[in-house]
Each structure stands twice: as structure tokens, then as C-alpha cells.
Amino acid sequence: MLQTASLPAGDVESPYGEELEMYRETVRAFFRREVEPRVREFEEHGSDRAIWRKAGEYGILGATIPEEYGGAGAHRMAIMVAAEELGYAPSGATMGSFIGTDICTNFLVDHGTEEQKKAWFPGILTGDVIQAMALTEPESGSDATSIRTTAVRDGDDYVINGSKCFISNGSKADLIYAIVKTDPAAKGRGMSVILVPGDTPGVTRRRMITQGYKGGDTGEIFFDNVRVPVSNLLGEENKAMAMFIPTIGLDRMQIVARSVGAAQAAFELTVEHCRNRKIFGQRLVDFQNTQFMLAQMETEISVGRAYLDNLIRKMWAGTLTDADSSMAKIWLCELEFRTLDSCVQLWGGNGWMDENPISRMFTAARVQRIFAGATELMKSLLGRRYL
Numbered sequence: 001m002l003q004t005a006s007l008p009a010g011d012v013e014s015p016y017g018e019e020l021e022m023y024r025e026t027v028r029a030f031f032r033r034e035v036e037p038r039v040r041e042f043e044e045h046g047s048d049r050a051i052w053r054k055a056g057e058y059g060i061l062g063a064t065i066p067e068e069y070g071g072a073g074a075h076r077m078a079i080m081v082a083a084e085e086l087g088y089a090p091s092g093a094t095m096g097s098f099i100g101t102d103i104c105t106n107f108l109v110d111h112g113t114e115e116q117k118k119a120w121f122p123g124i125l126t127g128d129v130i131q132a133m134a135l136t137e138p139e140s141g142s143d144a145t146s147i148r149t150t151a152v153r154d155g156d157d158y159v160i161n162g163s164k165c166f167i168s169n170g171s172k173a174d175l176i177y178a179i180v181k182t183d184p185a186a187k188g189r190g191m192s193v194i195l196v197p198g199d200t201p202g203v204t205r206r207r208m209i210t211q212g213y214k215g216g217d218t219g220e221i222f223f224d225n226v227r228v229p230v231s232n233l234l235g236e237e238n239k240a241m242a243m244f245i246p247t248i249g250l251d252r253m254q255i256v257a258r259s260v261g262a263a264q265a266a267f268e269l270t271v272e273h274c275r276n277r278k279i280f281g282q283r284l285v286d287f288q289n290t291q292f293m294l295a296q297m298e299t300e301i302s303v304g305r306a307y308l309d310n311l312i313r314k315m316w317a318g319t320l321t322d323a324d325s326s327m328a329k330i331w332l333c334e335l336e337f338r339t340l341d342s343c344v345q346l347w348g349g350n351g352w353m354d355e356n357p358i359s360r361m362f363t364a365a366r367v368q369r370i371f372a373g374a375t376e377l378m379k380s381l382l383g384r385r386y387l
């Protein structure tokens, strides 16, 4: 590895702190030893349940589950650490959101009943329970409060009807956090979160074909008169938006952490490539243009790293604002894309071939600017503050 502005690896100055740096080492080892060797297989056939169970064996799932339920009781910043590693591992670009949906676990930690926690935590920890957060619908993405899926009370049950799309782990999930309207007239104030086991009658799914993330799972979920007990309500009825507020910021931040991890990894891979590739009788790295491009990338990544570290410190202090996470979502995801675009240019035709990780990382970088709040949505949220 290069001696560059690389990701903190156990050093005391890491803004995550020593414990989470140890967690990082485990996540990194998991990707290197278990995912990377199988990446071709996952690209061709999709990922399988065995890799989730392996993640469970490594102890990297459900990190925020309290110790009394068998978890590590880690700070929720663990989600960010895992996301950085998902970005830093070239195989992460194949795996899609993968373990990133572990952010759902926080909903159960914060709002679950004792019964719900006991039912789901053990499987989340072992990797037997794959989770998915199902909010987006065909007619409702950025404008999340316009969702149309409803849950209507019928005796002791809710009856759910509607459909969701682009859901990470959607075609496989054993536990679906269905975001529904329980009071359709109230728009954002009429939304609830209902836990739907993936095998509930009336739930059907389809894995969507995506531009990248070939080993990932982005799915469509249909709810056709799906009946679940009222006890599957998570938290209070019509309070989904309030429950979401702490998670929205963390979700944006895990995406940007992934961007910084991916930009760093792409840069390192590209320096190696430029040292090895010979054209016109010299190494690609010997061209001044190449050196300038690499210097520009390294500078931008260093600035991005410093910016992210500062935001992590704000997260610890509880002072991270909505505006902070919106700006980070814009700038760091765009940084990743600029970096990957330059990297592909330096890889030439090889950068277009999916057998090289840089190609898959480029495609994965593209979606970072869209999900968890597109760049334009972030700008419009920031913009409201100027009126």
C-alpha cells in the first residue's frame, strides 16, 4: 500500500477511536478473505446466503445490538466504519449495499418491543436474517412522503397493499421494514414502520437488473393484501418520520464514508496500474500528465478525508446538523465520482472491462450521487435555508 492519506488503521488519531478501528480491521479482513476471492462468482450468479452467515461468523453484523441481546453494543458509528470498508474493498462495488442495510438494526434497537428484539436480533447477528428498508415506490423516491402503500387496521391485523422498488436486499430480505401510510390524508405525519417477515403470504419480490452491483440485490417488493399482526408495528403509529430523523443523517453519512473509502482504494489501485503499464516505451506514471492527475486526486481525497474526519467528530459531539450531512452528501459523493472518472481514464480500455475492479467501482460511484438523497435534493434542502 502507498504511504498516502490512507484510511486510518488503528492509529490513535482516528476520529472513530480505538474500538471502532478494531472493528474496521475485522470488516476489512472479511472483505479481503471472504468476499474478494468469490467476486467473480457473485458477479455471475449474485451473492448467496453463505456470505451473510460468514459475515455473522466474523461478528460484523448487528454491531449496535446491546450486549444483553448478544450483540457488541457498539456505537452506531460502526455503520460508518463498515461503509468505509465497503467502499475501500474493491469487491464492495460488486456487493451493492450488502451489509449497509445493517442500519435498519438501529430502528429495532431504538423502537423495538422486547418481543420484536428477541425475535429478530439473534438472526441478524448470525446473518440468517437479511434486512431491508422499504420506502421508495415507483411514483415516490425523492418525494418520500408521497408514498401510496397503505396499511389498514382490520381487527388485530394490518392489511398492507402497495409496492416498493429499488430496495437494497429487497429480493432476499427476511425482515422488511415496510414504510406505509396508516393515515393517507396526513401525508408525512401519517406514515408508520411495520415489520413484515419476508415469507408472509401476499409478499412477492423480483430482483432488478442493475447497471452495476452485479452481486448485490436491488429488488422490487409487492404487497398484496399482506396481513400482519398489529404487534408488528415498530414504534408508534404515524410516527415514522420522527423515527427517521436520527437515521437520515447517519444514512447520508454512511454513504459519504463509503465514497471516501472507494476514492482512496481507486486511487491506490490506479497508482499501481500507472507504475506497471508501459506505453511509448515508458511507464504511464512517468508522464507528467499522469503525475499531475494523480497529484490532483490525492489532494482532493486528502481534503475529503479531513472534511469527513471533522464531521465524524461532530457526530461524536452530537453537533452534526442536517445541513452538514447534506453538504457532505453532495461534495464527497461528487468527489468519489470525479476520482473514479480520472482513474478510468488512466486505466484506458482496461478501465472499461469489468474484469478490472476499477470499472465496477466507477459504476458503483455513479449511484452514490442518486440514492440516500440525490445531489439536487440535498441542494434544494440547503436552499430552503436561504429564503
Ligand SMILES: Cc1cc2nc3c(=O)[nH]c(=O)nc-3n(C[C@H](O)[C@H](O)[C@H](O)COP(=O)(O)OP(=O)(O)OC[C@H]3O[C@@H](n4cnc5c(N)ncnc54)[C@H](O)[C@@H]3O)c2cc1C
Binding pocket: 097, 132, 133, 134, 135, 136, 140, 141, 142, 143, 165, 166, 167, 168, 169, 218, 367, 370, 371, 372, 373, 374, 375, 376, 377, 380
Ligand atoms: C441501488 C439502489 C439502492 C436503493 N436502496 C433503497 C433502499 O434500500 N430502500 C429504499 O427505500 N430506497 C432505496 N433506493 C431508492 C433511492 O433512495 C431513490 O432512488 C432516491 O431516493 C431517488 O428517488 P428516485 O429514484 O425515484 O428519483 P426521483 O425522485 O424521480 O428523482 C430523479 C432526479 O430528480 C432530481 N431531483 C430530486 N429532487 C430534486 C429537487 N428537489 N429539485 C430538483 N431536482 C431534484 C435528481 O437529479 C434525481 O436524481 C435505492 C436506489 C438505488 C438506485
